[in-house]
Structure formats: structure tokens, C-alpha cells
Amino acid sequence: MSVRVAVLLLGCALLTGCAHNPATGRTDFVMMSEQQELALGHSYNQQILKENPRYADEKLQAYVQQVGERVAKNSHRSNLSYRFTVVDSPDINAFALPGGYIYIHRGLLAYLSSEAELAAVLGHEVGHVTARHSVQQQSQSTAWGILGQAVAIGTGVSAAADVTNVLGTAVVSGYGRDMELEADGLGAQYLARSGYDPQAMIEVVKVLKNQEVFARDQAAKRGQAVPESSYHGVFDSHPDNDRRLQEVIGPARALAGGKQEVNREVFLQHLEGLPFGDSAATGVRRGQHFYHAELGIALDFPAGWGLLNRPEAVIVHTADQQAFVAMTVSAAEPGLSPEELLRQRAKGQRLVQEQTLKGGGLHGYTGIIAGSPAKRVAIIYKDSRAYQFIAAVKGRGSLEGEDQHFMQVINSFRPLAAAEAKLAQPLRVHLRKAKAGDKMAALATASKWPEDPEATLRLLNGLYPEGEPRPGDWLKILR
Template sequence: MIFRPLLVFVLAGLVLGGCAANPVTGKQNFVMMSEAQEMALGQQASEQIAQQMSMLKDPKLQAYVQRIGTQLANKSHRSGIPYQFNVVDSPDINAFALPGGHIYINRGLLIYLNSEAQMAAVLGHEIGHVTARHGVRQQSIAMGTGLIGQLITIGTGMPAAGDLSNMLGTAMVRGYGRDMELEADGLGAEYLARTGYRPEAVLDVIGALKNQDTYSSQKAAAQGKQVESYHGLFSTHPTHDQRLQQVVAQAQGLTTGDAQRVGRDDYLQMLDGMIYGDSPEQGIVRGQRFLHTELNMVLDYPKGWVILNRPDVLLAHTPDEQGFIALTMENLSNTNVSAEELLRARVGKQRLTQDLAFSGTGYKGFTATIPGDNARRVAAIVRGKQAFLFIGAFRGRGPLELYDEQFVQTIRSFRPLTAADKKNAQPMRIRLVRARQGDTYAKLAKGSPLGDEAEARLRLLNAQWPEGQPKAGQWLKVVR
């Protein structure tokens, strides 16, 4: 007990010593790093992002996004830091910001926007996270509560106290999320107004993304799946939210002149030809088949299995999400290693049973099972300097035989692409067309590669979901 006054004194010093003025509000916020440290943290994180994510190879579009983002950043509360805007080659509908001004927007989000003003609203929102130092503040809270937990544990001799403080710290971080997102929306609207855009573009974006989220959620629910959506208030708050309406209204008072930038046609022209969905660099999913032109490989998955193509792993699971098979790839320095030698090296001292060597055009493979309560199917395929490593597993405890035959079928389906495969592996692309008199989305959907989803997806792409129809002369996004 005699240590508690000292503990309180130390905690007070920690909190007071970690305060700094918010660049936006001027109020004192709890932070534990300088601006120089923030820049270093953002640079380090951006280098990791570069290793994990591919940037879109479209210099014209990248320059366009950088130009609009820079214009907004120049009107922000932290115009002196170097902002870098990047388009990520991902079909996911998302955007995010790192400390220090590194901002990313996925092409999957860009194609669902319909004007330069809407893109500016997303970029402005992410700039708001940087100017208000949201990433730094959350990092500081996490660091601070961890240190506080350690001090409480030392001062009281009660490990539970440290655990409790960590729980509270986690709650504080999560609790900040809602307010920070609203603050970023307000700042984004303010930067839009100062740059000559309609602040209401924030609401337009929220409405479009909310429609996309609703449609995807309905579709996922019908299939018994979960859906990932864009972070923040853009996905969780309705456009009629009172606080959101207030921050947008406040920004409207900052607009100058009658002419406000929209940039619909210019923006849509930038999207013409953009890949929709998977890209060849990441591999293409067509039904139950995965095709990768650069790796010259094809895999076939059992009917009903869900294929998830991620930058670091190709994952597939059974409809009930109980069985999983994952594929990773690596480059070999020793081209003389056999598939069996490689697999045994990767599993270490674990025992292998039911081993089987197999081969195909240009490659050799080896597969086996790791027995036990959590038995797994593993395999390696070696082709020149390329190695493809598989692991199949299931949730909980149970016989591997429930899924093993399907695991083996998937692994043994590995083969190089045929001429027909290469044609099928061509990506879908956004194309612009002028709506003609009498056009409907049902007509435009006929023959679309989007299949049964075509009519709904075309409405979503053109901000006319769920029942809108095109107007004659209007530029429309279609998928071909």
C-alpha cells in the first residue's frame, strides 16, 4: 500500500509528459511520439505496405490521384508535411492512411465512385486522419496503457491489475474510433470546401458505399457468409446521421463562389479500361478455377468451395468453413532440391505418413499427411526455381478423411495453362458507354461477364441502386 502515492505520481508524470497540442483543434492530446518519430513510423509502415501490396501500374491515374490529393493537403491543417497518395491494385473497397501522410486508396473503391469530388471526399477523409494525428494518438494510447499496466502490476504486486488496465486501454482505443472517424469526415468536408468542391460529396460517398455494403451483406447472408466493408463512418453511419450532417453543414460555410467542382466526366474517363475484380498479376478466379498467367498455373477447387485470393496466400474453404487449404509460393536458390526434400525440410521433425510422389508437365510433387489430433495434408510442388507449398486442415478435432480426398484432388489439379486457359484468364475491365434512349440496366446486363449479379452491380457502379435507370446521353460504367 505504501507504494501507491509513488505510483500515482509516476502515472501523472507519464500522462502529463505525453501531451501535445492537436494540430487541428489546438487541444492537448495524449501522444508519446514527436512529429519526427511520426514521420519515421509512417515511412517504416509504408515500406512494409510496399512489400505486402501491389500498387496499380497506371502512371496517369497515379499522377491524377496525387494531384487531387496534394491540392486537398495544401488546404489542410498540416500542409507542411510530404503527402504521398497511392492507388493499390486491389479489388477490395477500401482506403486507409498511415502516420506521416502516406495515403492509400484501392482501385476497388475508385470504380464505385462517380466523380472527382467523391474521390476527393475519400482522400480528404484520410488526410483528416493524418492532420488530427489519429494513428499517432491510438498508438500512444496503446503504448501508454501498456506502460501503465506494467507500473500497476509492479506497484500493487497484482497481475490482475495489469490485465485490467490493458483491457481498459483496448476499450479506449476502440472507443476513440467512432469519434475519430466523425472528426475525419468533418475535416474532409472542410478540405473539400477550401479546395472548391461540394462538401456534400462526403454524403454522396457514404450513400454509394452504404448501398454497396447493403447489397454485399444481403448477398453474403443469403450464402451464409460474412462480408468485409470499408472502415469508418463511410460504412457504419447512415447519411442522415445528425452529427454527420452537422459537420458537413459547418464546412458549407467555407465554400467560396457559386461554381463548385464536380468533375464527373473527367473522373469517369480516368476509369475507362481499369481492371474490375482480380488482376492477372494477382491471379484470376473463374468459378471454381484459379488461373495465374505470370506463374503459368491452374488449380481446380471442389464445387461450392470459396476461393479467397490474397497477396500472401491463396486460401480456399468448404461451404461450411470447416475445411481449409492454403497455397503459398517461394523462389528456390537450390534448383536441385526435390519436392520431397523441400517438404520434409519445411515440416521439420514432424512425422509424415501416407506419402505419395507425383508429377505433371514440367514439375514434380510430393504429398503426405501429418498425423495426430489436428492432422494436416501437406504438399510441395517444384518447378524449376519455383516451389508451391500446400497445407490442408480443418477446424477442431476430427478425421482428416472428411476432407482429405478433396485436398488431394485440389493439389493434383495443378498444371500449366492451356491456350483456352490464357483466354479465360483475361481480366474484366470497366468501359464507358453513352446511354441511349430506351436503355435499361436489364438490357445492359445481358451477356455481361458479371452473370447473375450484372444488373445489380451495374446499378451500384453507376450510383443507381436499387431501382434507378440510365438517362439518355449519360456516361455509364459497364464491365466487359
């Protein structure tokens, strides 16, 4: 078969993949039926819930589901069964899967100020679902894969790039400016139809732009590169006065008739007691220490090192992120000693510089696996669990240069002491009404948040960088 014939056949396949978009009225190229879309969303949802634990507050979960359903029933695909989930993560993010699975991290919830703003975030994600953005991304990826195969057949040379999971990439990094703007416009329409003030979409943009400015300011103070935002989409990449953003939200303002709800106080009351930063269920960082109440463990790491707390691993690393120690947990193997389990998991690789670990009354074993890069590995038993440590230096760096620090981290692993139990509890959001004379600087002195508490309180209350509260305003404080 010639390349020309293969491409012509591809064109025929593309023609059969056209479908009417229920939200925009366009004819879009898709290679997936609605039933396939629902099945894909269900499949991805199972994986997402494994990697992103559900926040264990059913009252808050029910409230978010209620707000989300109110918006979704006024969308272009109200027939879908939408599921809204609060993820137990301090990240500032929200995302959607095909078929109506929508997630919002509790870290983003903490910075919102009203039910209308919550509805704006959820409406934006509903917009991605109704416009079938993820399905379009997946279909385009499939088409390019077919084209690459056709070229390979005709020439004997593979011209197709490695097509990775386009759906997963879009969920994390966004769908591109046009799709994100479209989701904003659709979300704003759904807000207005649901009785919310569509201006809340702009207010959310302000919240996230302030986060971006804060991150830039903090990085400048530390002499570090500006970190990438965790939030995807137009919320992250556009100022609140962006012309195109105003244009897509404009029609929603025209739809808004009569009084548009904001519901600030109702929303804030649902935030009372919300963990800020890490939660007890995921473990809490305090300075250069890590405490986990549910597992009953503690860990220290060197001054200047950072910590990344993920559901699948706790990773401590140097400031330049070139050296790291990753700790994971699994069930211990009955009948196997820590040494035997470490050798089993090394899968025949030779261990050198081996030694027994007995710190904190626990039993463990460590050694180095030679190679490029070489790795320091260890297993420590506590109760019925095995804690595995893998430490390495990226690139061509020398393990020896950091191995002292690696062993410092591993040897610091210990049972949580009674005196440390309180440290394993997170800071929480609490509400109070501002009084005459209240200043953010004074309120921040009572906060135990370690990283610029005054700026953090201002961000939480929509007062960044220099605003002050008005008497009678509800304020979020941390304690």
C-alpha cells in the same frame, strides 16, 4: 515502489505527453514527436507495400496523387509530404498511416463517380493524419501498458491485457465513431477549401451504404451470415442522413463559395480499362477455377468452396470456412527435390501417407503431418518456383473427412494451357453513353460478371437497387 507512487509517476508522464492538435486546436495526450510520427509512418509504409501491391498504372497513380495533394495542401498540416497510392486490390477500402501515407484500393475507385468523390475519400484520410488520430491511439496504448506494468510491480500480478498493435487495428477497423466523424468534418473542410463540392462526402456515404445493403441482400439469398464490411469508419457505419454527420459537414458548406467542382467526366475517363475484381497480376477466379497469367498456373476447387486471393497466399475453403487449402509460392531450392524440400520445411515432423505427384507434367511430393490438427502438405515445382500447399480442418474436425477434396485441389494444379490464357485476364471497366431506352437488365446480359451482374452494374453506376440511366449519362460497363 508502491502502486500509488507508480501511478503518480505515470500521471507526470502523461502531463509531459500533452500536445497541441494542429487540426482541432485541442490539447491531446500524445507520447510521440512529429519526427517520431514520420519515422513510424515510413516504417509501416514499407510493410504495407509488401502486403498490398501497388497498382501498375502510373497515369492513374499520378492522377490520384494530384487530387490528393490538392486536398492536402489545404489541410491543417500542409507542410507534410503526402504520398497517395492506389493498391491493386478489389477490396472496397482506403486507409492512412501516420505522417501522410494514404492508400486507396482500386476496388473502391471503381464505385466512385467523380473527382469530388475521390477527393472526399482522400480528404477523410488526410483528416486522420492532420488530427493525428493514429498517434493518439498509439500513445493511449503505451500509457495503458505503463499503467499495467506499474500494477504488476506493486502487486506481482499482471493486470495489463495483451496490447496488440493498436495502430494496425485502427487502420483496418477504424478509429471509433468520434474520430471518424471528426475526419469527415475535416475532410469536408479540405474539400471546400480546394474548390470541390463538400456534398461529395455524403455521396461517398451513399455509395458505401449501398454496398452494405447489397452484401446483406446477397447473403440472404445464399442463407449466409452478413459479411463484415471491408471499409472502416463512419462511411461504413452511418446513413447519409445521419444527424451528426450532417452537423460536422455543415460548416464546410458554409466555406464553399462560388461554383464547387465535381469533375465527373474527367474522373470516369481515368477508370477506362480498370480491372474489376481480380487482376492479371494477382490471378483471376472464374467459377471454381483460378488462373494466374504471370505465374502461368491454373487451379480448380470443389463446388460450393470459396476462394480468398491475398498477396501472400491463395486460400480455398469450404462454405463454413472450417476446412481450407492455402497455396504459397517461393523460389525452389537448387539441388533439392520436392520431397527433400518438403521434409526440410516439415522441420523434423514425421510424414505419413506419402506419395509422388506428377500431374500436368510437373514434379511434386505430398504427405500428412500427424497432430492436432493433422495437416496435408505438398510441394510442387514449376519452372524455378516451389508451390507449397497446406491443408487442414479447423478445431476438432477430421482431416480424413476432407482429405479427398484436399487432394483434388492439389492434383488440379497445372501449367496454364493456351486455351486458358484468355480466362486469366480480368474483366475491365469500360465507358459508354446511355442511349434512349437503355435498361440495366439488358446491359447486364452482356456482362460476364458471375455474381448478380445487374445489381453489380447498378452499384457501379450509383443506381442501386432499381434506378435506370438517363440518355446521355456516362455508364460503367464490364467486359
